Amino acid sequence: MRETAINSANVYFDLSTVSAAVTFQLACKSGREMRASELCELMPDSRTVQLAIKYASRLHLMQLAERLGAIAQLKADEEQQSDSERCFMRCRVLSRMYLFLLFFFSFIISAVG
Numbered sequence: 001m002r003e004t005a006i007n008s009a010n011v012y013f014d015l016s017t018v019s020a021a022v023t024f025q026l027a028c029k030s031g032r033e034m035r036a037s038e039l040c041e042l043m044p045d046s047r048t049v050q051l052a053i054k055y056a057s058r059l060h061l062m063q064l065a066e067r068l069g070a071i072a073q074l075k076a077d078e079e080q081q082s083d084s085e086r087c088f089m090r091c092r093v094l095s096r097m098y099l100f101l102l103f104f105f106s107f108i109i110s111a112v113g
Contacts, residue, residue, distance in 0.1 A: 017044055024052055033064045040068050046075040 020042050027036035036056070040049050049072040056065040 014044065016042075017048060021048070021052070025055065028056060028059055028061060028064070033061060033067075036064060037067045037071065040071050043075075046072045046079060049075055 020039050024036050024039045027033070027039060040052050043049050043052065049068055053065050053068045053072060056068060
């Protein structure tokens with residue numbers, strides 16, 4: 001039933017993300033800041049790490065929040081790099097398709113004429 005409520009709200013949380021977030025909360029509450037920062041490195045994206053930064057700030061763990069800011073920046077850079085690589089590959093495929101179509105139609109035109 002809870003899964004239905006989450007799906008109906010168009011929100012998807014991976015089980016590993018949720019378990020990392022819960023373990024992060026437990027690490028913060030028990031005073032294990034290094035373990036908490038290690039868990040943030042396992043989080044999938046910078047948005048999730050930003051939520052962890054907010055949680056650490058609420059608990060007044062400012063040093064942890066600063067460390068997590070660096071992790072979030074690294075994850076954001078990785079996401080941006082992967083987006084640009086995806087765009088590059090898409091452009092490369094489209095240019096190959098364009099060349100193929102150009103040669104194909106020139107072949108058709110030369111065969112007809």
